Amino acid sequence: MFGNCEEGACRTVEHNGDGYIVCSYAVEKIDVRLFLNDDSGQPYGRLRKVSRSLQHPANLLMNGGMYHEDLGAVGLYVEKGNEIKGISTKGGWGNFHLLPNGIFWGEDGRLGVTETKSFIKSKMKPDFATQSGPMLVINGKLHPKFLKNSDSRKIRNGVGMSKDGKTVHFAISKRSVTFWNFGKLFQDELKTHNALFLDGTVSALKTKTFSKIGWRALGPIIGVFEKTQ
Numbered sequence: 001m002f003g004n005c006e007e008g009a010c011r012t013v014e015h016n017g018d019g020y021i022v023c024s025y026a027v028e029k030i031d032v033r034l035f036l037n038d039d040s041g042q043p044y045g046r047l048r049k050v051s052r053s054l055q056h057p058a059n060l061l062m063n064g065g066m067y068h069e070d071l072g073a074v075g076l077y078v079e080k081g082n083e084i085k086g087i088s089t090k091g092g093w094g095n096f097h098l099l100p101n102g103i104f105w106g107e108d109g110r111l112g113v114t115e116t117k118s119f120i121k122s123k124m125k126p127d128f129a130t131q132s133g134p135m136l137v138i139n140g141k142l143h144p145k146f147l148k149n150s151d152s153r154k155i156r157n158g159v160g161m162s163k164d165g166k167t168v169h170f171a172i173s174k175r176s177v178t179f180w181n182f183g184k185l186f187q188d189e190l191k192t193h194n195a196l197f198l199d200g201t202v203s204a205l206k207t208k209t210f211s212k213i214g215w216r217a218l219g220p221i222i223g224v225f226e227k228t229q
Contacts, residue, residue, distance in 0.1 A: 009059065010207050012174075015189045016181050019174040021210050022190065023060050025224060027111050027166055034064060034079045034128045035221040036071075043071035045217035047206045060224040061206040062157060062170055063199055064104070065130040066096045067219025075116075075131030076103055077220060087131060089116060095197065098145060101133020102196045104159050104222075111168050113161045113194040130220050136160065136183040136195040146180045153178055157203035159222070160186040160195030169195075170224070172205045172212055198222075 010023040035050045037043055044050045047061045066074040074096050076087040091097045100115045105126040114122070115135055134143050136158055153176035160169045169190045173182060179197070186195035204214035 010210055013171075013185070013189060015185045018177045018181055018185075020171050020185060021174065021205060021212065022169060022171045023207060023224070024167055024169045024190070025059075027168055028109070029227055030059070030168075031225045031227050032106050032111060032128065032168075033223045033225065034077070034130060035223060036073065036077065036079060036084070036219065043217070043219070044221060045071060047204055047213070047218070047221060050221050050223065051206065054223075056225065057208070058223045058225055059207060060170060060222070062172070062222045063202060063204050063214065063218045064220040064222035065132040066199055071217060071219045073130065073220050075101070075133075076129050077131070078105075078126050078129040081125075081127050087116065087120065089120070095200065096133045098134040098143075100135050100138060100143075101131065102135040102138075102194070103129050103131045104196055104198075105129040110165060111161065112165065113159060113192075113196045115194070130222070132196055132198050134179070134197055136179070136197050137187045137192055138194060140187070140193050142183045142187055143179070146183055147178075148180050150178045150180055154200040155203045156182045156197065156200045157205065158182065158186065158195055158197045160190055160192030162191065163193035170205075170222075172203050174212075
């Protein structure tokens with residue numbers, strides 16, 4: 001079982017010749033929050049700005065989904081139970097629209113990664129949710145549009161859930177990787193039943209022992225905290 005302490009949660013992983021930072025947490029031991037705008041209504045934009053605003057330090061901060069030039073979320077974004085941006089079901093150009101895409105969500109202490117159409121059918125009312133795409137792993141299977149011999153390589157980060165819903169995994173590549181290899185990390189190494197791509201190139205991570213800072217301002221940001229009684 002993965003703990004909530006930093007030493008037991010985050011580590012470096014080598015898979016198929018690529019290196020990653022992976023942080024794994026027992027769902028029952030953590031709280032997850034999303035951050036987009038500060039108290040003045042302005043986007044945080046940077047992990048360090050979120051970190052400075054916190055009364056208690058986060059175990060992990062990571063960019064949490066795709067966004068527009070104004071840093072607003074592209075798809076569904078729910079924070080503290082409030083839906084700030086509605087769900088998107090349309091196809092189109094770019095990674096977000098490489099369907100199926102999906103949603104990372106939390107509700108009543110549960111966490112999940114769910115394909116968008118299935119999420120809509122569930123009629124869930126999440127405490128938080130962020131939509132991104134494409135899905136990396138869908139019910140244990142790799143996204144059908146990933147190419148094993150693709151030459152598109154970028155820094156990538158994502159989130160995945162174990163089949164029993166008890167463990168959540170966050171991962172970021174140390175160097176540029178393909179979608180195929182990133183998806184195989186979640187499918188083969190981390191054994192996730194469902195996993196979601198969060199973003200590429202701009203990907204950033206901050207924990208107590210690891211730091212990988214992106215080169216531009218960010219939209220939605222995920223925070224993982226030790227659960228308090």
